[in-house]
Amino acid sequence: EDQVTQSPEALRLQEGESSSLNCSYTVSGLRGLFWYRQDPGKGPEFLFTLYSAGEEKEKERLKATLTKKESFLHITAPKPEDSATYLCAVQPLMNYGGSQGNLIFGKGTKLSVKP
Amino acid sequence: DGGITQSPKYLFRKEGQNVTLSCEQNLNHDAMYWYRQDPGQGLRLIYYSQIVNDFQKGDIAEGYSVSREKKESFPLTVTSAQKNPTAFYLCASRQTLTAIIYGYTFGSGTRLTVV
Numbered sequence: 001e002d003q004v005t006q007s008p009e010a011l012r013l014q015e016g017e018s019s020s021l022n023c024s025y026t027v028s029g030l031r032g033l034f035w036y037r038q039d040p041g042k043g044p045e046f047l048f049t050l051y052s053a054g055e056e057k058e059k060e061r062l063k064a065t066l067t068k069k070e071s072f073l074h075i076t077a078p079k080p081e082d083s084a085t086y087l088c089a090v091q092p093l094m095n096y097g098g099s100q101g102n103l104i105f106g107k108g109t110k111l112s113v114k115p
Numbered sequence: 116d117g118g119i120t121q122s123p124k125y126l127f128r129k130e131g132q133n134v135t136l137s138c139e140q141n142l143n144h145d146a147m148y149w150y151r152q153d154p155g156q157g158l159r160l161i162y163y164s165q166i167v168n169d170f171q172k173g174d175i176a177e178g179y180s181v182s183r184e185k186k187e188s189f190p191l192t193v194t195s196a197q198k199n200p201t202a203f204y205l206c207a208s209r210q211t212l213t214a215i216i217y218g219y220t221f222g223s224g225t226r227l228t229v230v
Binding site for chain 2: 031034036045102103105106
């Protein structure tokens with residue numbers, strides 16, 4: 001069964017303390033991996049798409065990387081405004097049971113950055 | 116600007132009442148989705164539609180109904196058969212008829228509370 005697991009569930013950092021969030025996936029084959037940021041009471045906001053192992057994308061203090069089994073979201077010198085829940089989702093090569101290309105989401109990592 | 120609009124932002128339902136959540140997009144996306152988000156459970160798929168006049172049940176469709184009469188619109192009705200409807204509801208859309216794999220674009224959500 002296709003599955004996406006994010007860890008840790010929650011992460012508390014001090015401002016400036018760099019760290020990484022993990023997204024491990026078990027799928028029949030990967031067509032794409034997506035990272036989203038979600039603020040409380042709002043819809044998820046798109047951050048990155050990664051398509052193949054070895055690919056990296058950067059945006060401000062965030063850097064996403066991809067291997068054949070997992071993706072990391074690295075946060076360098078975080079600020080309090082980086083506090084949010086970060087969601088990972090994968091698009092498998094094949095979807096079973098007629099779901100026809102739906103993304104599979106992890107449960108997210110809730111990041112808190114204290115000043 | 117193109118986007119996806121959910122309304123209302125907050126909705127209160129009395130016991131035994133049906134309520135409808137609106138979702139409209141002007142992105143010309145083919146596919147639309149409804150998710151339910153509860154604390155600690157991540158995103159759970161309710162219904163999805165790949166094309167106009169066609170939709171499929173997701174993982175938790177019981178007590179919900181949808182229609183897709185126009186490409187731009189995908190309303191969700193929460194019926195009285197849904198026994199625990201209090202949750203945050205997210206609508207999403209996606210361009211699917213392309214060689215490139217895109218992620219979802221999400222609306223800002225509707226918080227439904229039973230009173």
